[in-house]
Amino acid sequence: AQSVTQLDSHVSVSEGTPVLLRCNYSSSYSPSLFWYVQHPNKGLQLLLKYTSAATLVKGINGFEAEFKKSETSFHLTKPSAHMSDAAEYFCVVISYSSASKIIFGSGTRLSIRP
Amino acid sequence: GAVVSQHPSRVICKSGTSVKIECRSLDFQATTMFWYRQFPKQSLMLMATSNEGSKATYEQGVEKDKFLINHASLTLSTLTVTSAHPEDSSFYICSARDPLRGLAGGPTDTQYFGPGTRLTVL
Numbered sequence: 001a002q003s004v005t006q007l008d009s010h011v012s013v014s015e016g017t018p019v020l021l022r023c024n025y026s027s028s029y030s031p032s033l034f035w036y037v038q039h040p041n042k043g044l045q046l047l048l049k050y051t052s053a054a055t056l057v058k059g060i061n062g063f064e065a066e067f068k069k070s071e072t073s074f075h076l077t078k079p080s081a082h083m084s085d086a087a088e089y090f091c092v093v094i095s096y097s098s099a100s101k102i103i104f105g106s107g108t109r110l111s112i113r114p
Numbered sequence: 115g116a117v118v119s120q121h122p123s124r125v126i127c128k129s130g131t132s133v134k135i136e137c138r139s140l141d142f143q144a145t146t147m148f149w150y151r152q153f154p155k156q157s158l159m160l161m162a163t164s165n166e167g168s169k170a171t172y173e174q175g176v177e178k179d180k181f182l183i184n185h186a187s188l189t190l191s192t193l194t195v196t197s198a199h200p201e202d203s204s205f206y207i208c209s210a211r212d213p214l215r216g217l218a219g220g221p222t223d224t225q226y227f228g229p230g231t232r233l234t235v236l
Contacts, residue, residue: 034224034225036227041205041230041232042229042230043118043120043207043227043228043229043230044158044207044209044227045227046224046226046227049224090157090158101160102148102160102225104157104158104160105157106156106157107156107157
């Protein structure tokens with residue numbers, strides 16, 4: 001079985017400070033992991049993905065995530081938050097198996113304080 | 115590249131009418147598309163997987179006669195909400211899998227999402 005848990009429903013940081021959005025997963029097979037961002041009333045935009053290559057993945061807009069198999073984590077980070085980063089972030093897992101399904105985390109709302 | 119469009123972006127209809135939502139992959143061919151539903155402040159719920167040239171696969175609890183899916187070509191999938199009721203009001207999002215941008219033919223290929231359709235049933 002596969003699942004994904006986003007540990008924080010809401011994260012608030014000040015502009016210019018680091019961002020950490022946490023994601024833990026469980027999967028019976030080697031997973032592919034994704035982070036998507038959704039701005040209000042918009043579709044989802046791919047930030048980055050891990051597909052068994054380098055464990056540190058760099059994405060768009062300065063975001064990156066590190067796949068840690070021992071901790072079953074795929075946390076999203078950014079060194080310096082910008083006001084435009086305020087949005088909903090979803091961690092997504094897909095396992096490569098005959099019964100693979102895409103599983104969405106519950107989402108983390110990121111707020112940026114001026 | 116990898117752009118997915120949806121039409122319309124917003125629709126308001128009367129209870130009992132049917133509404134069709136289109137999902138198009140603009141610059142790639144998508145043998146598989148997905149339809150999701152999202153309630154306010156919640157995550158996406160997969161409704162069905164749409165396969166070009168064959169019947170859609172519906173998730174448990176999703177009425178296939180209520181939500182008709184047609185995937186007539188490699189770039190177009192449609193979702194028709196039949197006899198819509200107020201409880202069908204939601205944000206509907208489609209995605210398309212681009213097999214050329216991920217693992218060769220694997221199910222973990224990246225999905226690209228449309229901008230969503232806001233359905234309001236009065």
